Amino acid sequence: MRNLSLRYKVPLRVGILILIVAVVVTTSLIARSYLIFxxxxxxxxxxxxxxxxxxxxxxxxxxxxxxxYEIINAPFEVESGAGALQADAVIxxxxxxxxxxxxxxxxxxxxxxxxxxxxxxxxLKDKIIGAGQHSGTVTATAGSGDLYVMxxxxxxxxxxxxILMRYPDTVYTTRFASITKQAVYTTMIIVxxxxxxxxxxxxxxxxxxxxxxxxxx
Amino acid sequence: xxxxxxxxxxxxxxxxxxxxVVIAALLxxxxxxxxxxxxxxxxxxxxxxxxxxxxxxQTAFLNEWKAYLEKRIKHTVQFVQRSSYQEITDLxxxxxxxxxxxxxxxxxxxxxxxxxxxxxxxKGAPLYQSYLIVPRGDERTQSIFDLEGKVxxxxxxxxxxxxxxxxxxxxxxxITPESxxxxxxxTWAHRKVVEAVAAKVADAGAVDGYVWDTLGLTQPELVDKTxxxxxxxxxxxxxxxxxxxxxxxxxxxxxxxLLEMNKHPEGIELLKQLNIDGFxxxxxxxxxxxxxxxxxxxxx
Numbered sequence: 001m002r003n004l005s006l007r008y009k010v011p012l013r014v015g016i017l018i019l020i021v022a023v024v025v026t027t028s029l030i031a032r033s034y035l036i037f038x039x040x041x042x043x044x045x046x047x048x049x050x051x052x053x054x055x056x057x058x059x060x061x062x063x064x065x066x067x068x069y070e071i072i073n074a075p076f077e078v079e080s081g082a083g084a085l086q087a088d089a090v091i092x093x094x095x096x097x098x099x100x101x102x103x104x105x106x107x108x109x110x111x112x113x114x115x116x117x118x119x120x121x122x123x124l125k126d127k128i129i130g131a132g133q134h135s136g137t138v139t140a141t142a143g144s145g146d147l148y149v150m151x152x153x154x155x156x157x158x159x160x161x162x163i164l165m166r167y168p169d170t171v172y173t174t175r176f177a178s179i180t181k182q183a184v185y186t187t188m189i190i191v192x193x194x195x196x197x198x199x200x201x202x203x204x205x206x207x208x209x210x211x212x213x214x215x216x217x
Numbered sequence: 218x219x220x221x222x223x224x225x226x227x228x229x230x231x232x233x234x235x236x237x238v239v240i241a242a243l244l245x246x247x248x249x250x251x252x253x254x255x256x257x258x259x260x261x262x263x264x265x266x267x268x269x270x271x272x273x274x275q276t277a278f279l280n281e282w283k284a285y286l287e288k289r290i291k292h293t294v295q296f297v298q299r300s301s302y303q304e305i306t307d308l309x310x311x312x313x314x315x316x317x318x319x320x321x322x323x324x325x326x327x328x329x330x331x332x333x334x335x336x337x338x339x340k341g342a343p344l345y346q347s348y349l350i351v352p353r354g355d356e357r358t359q360s361i362f363d364l365e366g367k368v369x370x371x372x373x374x375x376x377x378x379x380x381x382x383x384x385x386x387x388x389x390x391x392i393t394p395e396s397x398x399x400x401x402x403x404t405w406a407h408r409k410v411v412e413a414v415a416a417k418v419a420d421a422g423a424v425d426g427y428v429w430d431t432l433g434l435t436q437p438e439l440v441d442k443t444x445x446x447x448x449x450x451x452x453x454x455x456x457x458x459x460x461x462x463x464x465x466x467x468x469x470x471x472x473x474x475l476l477e478m479n480k481h482p483e484g485i486e487l488l489k490q491l492n493i494d495g496f497x498x499x500x501x502x503x504x505x506x507x508x509x510x511x512x513x514x515x516x517x
Contacts, residue, residue: 065402066370066409069418106417110368112399 006209011202026187029167033179036171041147045087045167046137049151053163056092057153059098060160065110068092070100072163076103087165092153092160097129109160114164119145128164145169221299229255231238231314263292263467266305266317268373269406278490285483289474294469300405302375309460316460316471321453322377325508326503333495334457334468335475336503339427343499344451346426349409350443352417358446361386361421368411369398372406377507379407383423385510393515408432415442427454430493457496472498 004012026189052072059067088158092101102108115125120142127140128150137151147167153160266280279296286294297314300306306323308314310330324331336343343498351358360365361383371394372379380403386398394401402419404410407428413419426448435441457475460466478484479495488495 062400065400066404066413066418067414073416101418105416110418 006206007212008204010206010209011199014202014205015195016200018191022187022191022194026183029185030180033139033183034176037175037179041167042149044141045147045149045165046139046151047085049137049149049163049165052165053151053153056163057155057160060094060153061155065101068074069103072101073103074167075204084172087149088168089164089166091164092161093128093164095159097154097162100161120148124148127163140148145172147171154175224453231446241378251499259374259463260315260467261293261470262295263290264297264314266297266314268299268302268305268319268484269408269426272323278487281483281490282487285478285481285487286471286474289477290470292470302373302490309458312460312462314460315463315467316457318455318457320373320376320378320455321507322381322511323375323414323455323499324326324458325374325504325511328504330461331458332461332463332468333460333501334472334498336456337454337455337491337498338494339361341494342451343454343497343503345378345454346451347382347449348424348426348429349421349448350382350414350429351415351421351446353442355444356422358421360447362390362419362422365397365419366399368400368402368418369394369408370419371401371403372410372422372424375450376425377451377455377510379410379423381507381510381514382452385514385515386449388514392517396466397508411439411443415439421446425455426490434492452507453499456499456504462495 005100009126056068056071072092074088089102089104089107091104091108092100094100095112097115098111099108099114101110108114115122115128121128124140124142127138128148130138137149139147139149141147146169149161149165149167153163247454263286279298283296297308299303299308302319302323303318305317306327309317309319310327316334324333339345349361352362364464369383371383374380384394387394403412404422407425410419410422410424411429411432414422429440429443430446460473475496477500478488
């Protein structure tokens with residue numbers, strides 16, 4: 001490298017600089033996108049949980065299991081696009097923290113205790129039951145990486161139950177992989193455009209230096 | 218005595234007399250319904266009550282049927298949809314409907330206030346059955362008595378096939394659904410009982426056999442997720458009824474329109490969509506078995 005002519009050394013260094021800057025900028029953009037995406041996911045899912053909690057309040061007061069089921073199951077009946085933010089399970093708990101109804105009736109049958117024999121939910125039990133004591137929505141990531149959003153269902157200050165929405169960790173990984181892929185492709189295209197330009201400018205920059213070296217030899 | 222006092226006493230007397238006259242006039246006036254319609258008077262719009270217990274998500278069909286009936290009875294027809302048999306029955310009893318398609322159970326409960334118009338014919342007879350259904354994968358359940366501690370779906374509290382029949386079955390052994398099953402709920406439509414069982418939200422359900430059979434033709438993928446465990450004896454098919462005191466000409470005209478549906482191409486097409494053979498005239502005694510069930514079974 002030391003014996004390389006300036007004619008090549010300068011454009012090479014320009015090229016390496018372009019690559020380093022591209023990698024650094026892309027990495028920081030990806031990291032930032034991930035953080036923003038995660039925050040958006042939490043905010044969106046909390047909003048969805050709050051709206052759902054309000055919508056199921058009236059039928060819960062009437063103990064209308066089927067209407068509550070139709071409400072929480074409605075999003076699953078509509079085909080969503082790839083990468084769409086959608087919970088893979090919604091569980092409505094009653095005031096005894098038993099399942100009132102869920103979108104996964106085989107995994108969470110009506111009237112059973114969902115915390116028994118369930119690693120994720122068992123670990124989050126205190127947090128789940130704690131949701132609503134101060135009328136708040138609680139978000140927590142389970143050991144499996146799944147995100148749980150818990151919101152109380154309140155009527156006239158009385159907690160009728162809780163809504164639990166589960167987002168699988170693939171919601172992150174799928175979207176994150178998509179964002180990363182796009183960022184990498186974009187960077188590669190930009191680098192592919194900049195490298196020849198950088199090489200050309202580097203050579204132009206090096207030309208007077210090469211000439212002056214020759215003159216002073 | 219001042220002039221004011223004299224006048225007050227005079228007008229008080231007149232006022233009292235006027236009050237009495239007005240009250241007497243009001244009391245002797247004929248009963249008029251909310252739409253200014255008297256018993257026996259032909260309404261401007263003929264209102265027919267239907268529920269999703271039976272006719273669910275069939276807006277296009279009801280529009281076609283409305284057009285057909287309007288042509289036959291020469292009246293404007295309005296189908297009034299409500300969520301439950303109770304709501305429709307209440308509207309009938311308050312003269313806010315002229316006709317309704319209800320279940321045999323609310324008919325026998327209020328037969329003193331309702332008149333039988335006609336009864337559909339299904340598989341050649343004015344009869345149907347209650348089916349006990351479970352999810353397709355459940356091969357173990359052979360009767361309702363195998364479902365202790367399970368979740369059970371009914372259709373409507375006033376449905377014979379979707380509530381009264383299974384309740385009566387348990388009551389033969391002195392059992393109530395509330396004590397026998399882990400949880401019970403109403404779906405307010407027979408189709409939704411099938412959905413609840415197919416989705417395994419409920420471990421079992423009671424459904425109108427006619428509805429299950431018809432869904433087998435229109436939505437076989439739904440019905441295929443369920444299995445019929447048992448079928449009840451046959452009961453009077455849900456009838457079309459009229460409120461008491463309805464105009465006789467209108468009653469006859471509407472009844473004829475139903476009875477002659479199988480004589481007109483549009484009527485035949487509508488009957489095909491309903492999956493029934495036609496409408497018939499039957500005696501209220503057809504629902505005697507439902508009445509006997511209703512008398513036997515206590516409700517909490």
